[in-house]
Amino acid sequence: MKTAEPTTHAVPASFSPGDALLTCEKLVIGYDGTAILPPIDLTIRRGQFVAVVGRNGSGKSTWFRTLLGMLPPVSGTISRASAQVRSAYVPQTSAIDGLLPLRADELTAWGRLRGWSFLWPFARKTDRDAVQTALETAGAKPFASRPYRELSEGQKQRTLLARLVATEADLVLLDEPTAAMDAVAERETMQRLCTLSRERGLGVVVVSHDLEVAAEHADVLVFVDRETSAFVVGDARTVFCHPAFRRQYGDEYCQRAPLGPHRGNDAR
Numbered sequence: 001m002k003t004a005e006p007t008t009h010a011v012p013a014s015f016s017p018g019d020a021l022l023t024c025e026k027l028v029i030g031y032d033g034t035a036i037l038p039p040i041d042l043t044i045r046r047g048q049f050v051a052v053v054g055r056n057g058s059g060k061s062t063w064f065r066t067l068l069g070m071l072p073p074v075s076g077t078i079s080r081a082s083a084q085v086r087s088a089y090v091p092q093t094s095a096i097d098g099l100l101p102l103r104a105d106e107l108t109a110w111g112r113l114r115g116w117s118f119l120w121p122f123a124r125k126t127d128r129d130a131v132q133t134a135l136e137t138a139g140a141k142p143f144a145s146r147p148y149r150e151l152s153e154g155q156k157q158r159t160l161l162a163r164l165v166a167t168e169a170d171l172v173l174l175d176e177p178t179a180a181m182d183a184v185a186e187r188e189t190m191q192r193l194c195t196l197s198r199e200r201g202l203g204v205v206v207v208s209h210d211l212e213v214a215a216e217h218a219d220v221l222v223f224v225d226r227e228t229s230a231f232v233v234g235d236a237r238t239v240f241c242h243p244a245f246r247r248q249y250g251d252e253y254c255q256r257a258p259l260g261p262h263r264g265n266d267a268r
């Protein structure tokens with residue numbers, strides 16, 4: 001597969017894969033002080049690709065919103081390794097206003113905004129170059145000059161991915177970034193995210209409803225299930241053979257799960 005080589009991300013000089021980016025300790029998430037999941041203990045690291053799976057309403061977006069500070073934890077802590085760790089988020093496309101009067105490349109340039117720079121988002125050559133690289137990396141170049149609202153859902157998702165790449169964040173959270181994509185585009189996107197995590201040392205956390213694609217690309221799977229109060233972290237076999245997972249998805253995935261982790265990392 002053809003994947004654009006990222007060139008503009010400022011990887012920290014001291015970066016090494018496996019460095020902690022963000023840690024949840026005894027983190028309880030929920031609404032109005034009521035927990036929806038058991039306490040979460042998990043460290044997300046540089047160069048790690050984490051896929052989050054679970055049925056509708058299981059708590060995936062709630063966890064993301066809590067990590068991003070959009071929702072207060074019920075209890076427990078979320079700590080960043082340093083104040084310099086930057087996060088970026090791709091929401092479900094339905095959360096982005098389709099009436100935005102912006103072209104795909106302009107929305108991508110939003111990823112570069114710092115302080116007052118929104119007044120002249122294309123002024124600096126480094127920003128213009130970063131936007132072009134981001135569009136290429138996300139496979140969004142062919143429709144970069146088209147209005148965002150006229151794009152197909154899959155093209156919108158690529159644009160949001162480009163904006164995410166343009167941010168040059170250390171930790172990226174994506175909520176179903178491939179939901180509207182065809183099977184080929186979905187695999188390409190997951191592969192691109194893998195490349196970003198490996199080459200730029202990003203921590204990538206992706207919600208996906210495609211269990212096989214998730215297991216194929218992730219270092220670590222997280223299974224979230226409000227109904228049985230489960231938050232399971234591990235390789236495909238550990239997750240797919242967990243009783244709570246089998247209750248929701250049946251035995252088929254456990255029987256076909258590969259032995260051992262796909263990319264050989266450990267989340268903890």
Ligand SMILES: Nc1ncnc2c1ncn2[C@@H]1O[C@H](COP(=O)(O)OP(=O)(O)OP(=O)(O)O)[C@@H](O)[C@H]1O
Pocket residue numbers: 031036054055056057058059060061062063226
């Ligand atoms: N603002 C809210 N107040 C109270 N409960 C909420 C609120 N938002 C979501 N919930 C509930 O929290 C639970 C988890 O919702 P969440 O959106 O995290 O699920 P999800 O796993 O992301 O689902 P999906 O796969 O459908 O996107 C659901 O039962 C939902 O109804």
